[in-house]
Amino acid sequence: MIIVSACLVGINCRYDGGNNANQKAIEMVNKGFAIPVCPEQLGGLTTPRIPAEIIGNKVINKNGEDVTGYFKKGAQETLQIAKLANCRKAILKQSSPSCGCGKIYDGTHTGKIIAGKGITAKLLEANGIKIITEEYL
Secondary structure (H helix, E strand, C coil), rough: CCCHHHHHHHHCCCCCCCCCCHHHHHHHHHHHCCECCHHHHHHCCCCCCCEEEEEECCECCCCCCHHHHHHHHHHHHHHHHHHHCCCCCCEEEEEEECCCEEEEECCCCCCCEEECCCHHHHHHHHHEEEEEHHHHH
């Protein structure tokens, strides 16, 4: 079984209420190979929500509020689902402060991308789950 970012399967859970539908990810869920999760919703954030980016070891939204706790809780919930379903792989949305793997926004809310990993991606990797992004589907 594979964990996949819920926004990639057409679930409207992005910060702006939209999604990042990817036909291959949708097919994986439809065939029973993948489980969609949204760490940010699992952590207690609403949709839509104020955009947030990683700054150092914290996740700060565009209003300057520290929302790190929500992101950590969502990462833990995602890991629990992955363990229950015996997942060894995750397909996560690139650039997200939760799911980003290799690239994230720089924390200035200006659209600049830097090298880095989201909170959930880090936790899943630390627990032996291989992460790939939708770019590799």
